[in-house]
Amino acid sequence: MSLRTGIKNVLDNLTNPLGIEIVRHFGKELGLKQVYTVFKEQKIDLLLDIGANTGQYAMSMFKTGYKGRIVSFEPLPDAYLELKKNKSKYPGWELFERSAIGDTTGTTMINVSANSHSSSILPINETHLAAAPSAKYIGQVETPIFTLDSIFNKISPANDKICLKIDTQGFEDKVLAGATASLQKISLIQLELSLLPLYNGSKTIEWMIPYLKDRGFAPLFFLPGYIERETEKIQQLEALFIKI
Secondary structure (H helix, E strand, O other): OOHHHHHHHHHHHHHHHHOOOOOOOOOHHHHHHHHHHHHHHHOOOEEEEEOOOOOHHHHHHHHHOOOOEEEEEOOOHHHHHHHHHHHOOOOOEEEOOOOEEEOOOEEEEEEEEOOOOOOEOOOEOHHHHHHOHHHOEEEEEEEEEEEHHHHHHHHOOOOOOEEEEEOOOOOHHHHHHOOOOHHHHEEEEEEEEEOOOOEOOOOOHHHHHHHHHHOOEEEEEEEEOOEOOOOOOEOEEEEEEEEO
16 A cells, blocks of 8 residues: 555545545645645635744745744744744744743743754653654753633734644644634644654544534645654644634
């Protein structure tokens, strides 16, 4: 069975019982263009970039042609400083104070990985480390944490058309749990879906799709995310959900 056929079978098994028809697109460049096409169709003018790291995703969207606002959120001090430098090159790109987004407001500890982008509030598990040794934790940093609901009116005081992008390394369900009211005003959600739990306590695709469906969102398309190089085992997908 090919890798692409394997992805198709996984998605069919998960989504057919929900009555959802999925359009599938493969390849990073095609994926960005497809996301941008949906942005234009939905008239998205505000992108909430949660888990921005150094701004890789935001810069890619601007380069693809997006001209709306982006508000980025990042909890790691070093990544935040680099993010601040990168965002200064683009008008319309705003940076929230250094913080995590979750289901509580206060402070929390984030585990810092050697490769930075695998850092998470959750403990990493052996499956992840075996596939990506560079994800190993090398320290911890305290960070403020907010719910999206607690700050939403500050960042979107108008009637924006919003896409919520979440890249929080297994903490996605906590971000969504703290956004109960905010989701009523959001048109698109882009996030990583894990086929296997990579962090202790994280939710997998089997949990996430019904959870979002219950809140009025259906998957529009999927893209390959993290694939283990040696075995071609799919561990994560990138997904775009649309309000129905």
